[in-house]
Amino acid sequence: MASSEITLEAVPSAAHIPADDWDACANPHKPGREGNGLDRAASRDVLVSSCAETKSHYNPFVSHAFFSAVEVSGSATVRTGWAPRHLLAKVGGRIAGIAPCYLKSHSQGEYVFDRGWADAYERAGGRYYPKLQVSVPFTPATGPRLLIRDGENREQIASALANGLMALTGVSKASSAHVTFAPEEDWKFLAEHGFLQRTDQQFxxxxxxxxxxxxxxxxxxxxxxxxxxxxxxxxxxxxxxxxxxxxxxxxxxxxxxxxxxxxxxxxxxxxxxxxxxxxxxxxxxxxxxxxxxxxxxxxxxxxxxxxxxxxxxxxxxxxxxxxxxxxxxxxxxxxxxxxxxxxxxxxxxxxxxxxxxxxxxxxxxxQTTYSAHFIADPGLRRAIADYLKRERAYVAEAGRELAEAVPFRKADEAS
The missing domain is CATH 3.40.630.30 (Gcn5-related N-acetyltransferase (GNAT))
Incomplete structure (x- = not known):
């Protein structure tokens, strides 16, 4: 596949994307619901077994149904500061990849906190908002953020989406693009495309x-x-x-x-x-x-x-x-x-x-969580990169200390 065959498009709602196309990219191995002679737990066990090889797991938060619900319900809309700008990568007119994305006028409902960045940039005369947010609204759960259909060249589609997010930042006159609660492999991949790396901790x-x-x-x-x-x-x-x-x-x-x-x-x-x-x-x-x-x-x-x-x-x-x-x-x-x-x-x-x-x-x-951040302004980018280097070291050290404090029995007590 030549990169010239990939076209990019941003659409203003999940309703503009057929549910079958969205879910083929986001959840190609969704568990069966009925008609297969298995109860829910058994079908889920079969799914987990089959996914062990494909490394693809069903995540309800990236389903078309979830995004449709947050948008149609008025929860994530222009009025609430979550303007959908879902980025599509198409090959031969067919949707091959999606980056669920919102143009935001604030930093609420994200759980990866950048208000300090915004305040510092605006005190220096910059304009931090709008910004692009690649995430599931109001949901601090790790899951795929570069959704790619099975059978496509994953690296090429992912590269197109990463480059497309940077281009969309400029077209939208946004300060930045933030990919939050991403899998570690996506975090590393985006770093290769110029995104800054950030970590945090969950339990x-x-x-x-x-x-x-x-x-x-x-x-x-x-x-x-x-x-x-x-x-x-x-x-x-x-x-x-x-x-x-x-x-x-x-x-x-x-x-x-x-x-x-x-x-x-x-x-x-x-x-x-x-x-x-x-x-x-x-x-x-x-x-x-x-x-x-x-x-x-x-x-x-x-x-x-x-x-x-x-x-x-x-x-x-x-x-x-x-x-x-x-x-x-x-x-x-x-x-x-x-x-x-x-x-x-x-x-x-x-x-x-x-x-x-x-x-x-x-x-x-x-458990370490991962986010990746593209900052358009070179000066702001340098300052944030320096901050994130120190923050990652702090998170890693805190994680080591927390791991030592787990309440599990020591070997001598277990014996």
Whole structure:
């Protein structure tokens, strides 16, 4: 394939891209839903086995359904400062690659923080906004950002998209382009094309083939094992029960309750929650099988809940909310129930979202996350490059210290 055969185009919404073309680039190995004689867990196991060779895993956040929901619902739009500019790479008129991209007028809802860069640049007389953001809106979960159809020359399509993002920065009069929560291989690839490298830290739980939650607890040291048992017991006091809702179990009444939790907690945490009520109805229509709501009930009403998205081998925890506050209920609904679900359905990883060193004591271990940044202004680029060199060293050292603080039993205790 000659590079001249690749054409680039930016479109103003996911609706301008056929869902089949988008998903062929983003999730070519989406798990089957029915008609194959397998239940959901079994079909997911088959998928994980087949993907071990292709290194391609189903990620619900990069599906056309998710992007369509955040845009159609009014959550990620021009009005909210997320103007879609999805970059397409076409070969012979067919979409061969996509970089999901937004022209942004602020730095909210990204979880990779560059407000300091913006403030410094604007104090020096520059204009940081608009900027381009290659990401899943409001979602700090690692996943592919250069979506490439199977059968295409991946390196050539990825190069075209990387170069296209730099060109789109200039055409859009943007200061920069930011590819956040990218896989490490994309991070390295983009660095070869002039993007600056940034790292950060999250906490993920990893399944070691556990059959029960007690199997997991048995790997922890005595102090943390007892603390988790106490937290789980106290969280369920006062007549609280926990319920898993997925697929057709998620009714509009359940969405109403969850949205109330989201607004109550999000308003206190972020000032203005990002997602609209319509967003939840839309994902309930198009991706309910990919959603797990963990809901807490007391006195015949829902009082708290957490939303998770289900990938081929990963449970992605997103946000939670509550209208009643009980000790340790947050940990139970968000962390321990996610572990229970992952064990039951043989998922390999639970990603519990951004930040939170308190997750370490609950069996979640440090995991480096990656982002890549193209800065158009040479002076700003030099300053940020110097900053990121020091920041990467700090993140690496912090990761080493956190890894030494994991609550797992030492060899002498295990023996």
């Amino acid at each position: 993920h739980w990893r399944n070691q083939g556990f059959m029960t939650f007690d199997d997991f607890l048995s790997t922890l040291n005595s102090r943390h094992r007892k603390a988790i048992k106490r937290e789980r017991r106290d969280a369920m006091a006062n007549g609280i029960t926990i319920h898993w809702l997925t697929g057709s179990d998620i009714t509009e009444e359940a969405w109403d309750a969850f949205f109330e939790f989201y607004m109550e907690t999000g308003s206190r945490k972020w000032g203005r929650p990002y997602l609209t009520r319509t967003f939840y109805s839309l994902i309930g229509e198009s991706m309910a099988e990919d959603v797990l709501l963990v809901m807490a009930r007391r006195n015949h009403r829902w009082i708290a809940g957490a939303i998770n998205f289900i990938g081929s081998d990963t449970l992605f925890g997103r946000h939670w909310g509550a209208i009643e506050h009980h000790p340790f209920l947050h940990f139970e609904v968000c962390y321990y129930q996610a572990i229970e679900h992952a064990i039951k359905h043989r998922l390999k990883v639970v990603e519990a979202g951004a930040q939170g060193e308190h997750k370490l004591a609950r069996g979640y271990v440090p």
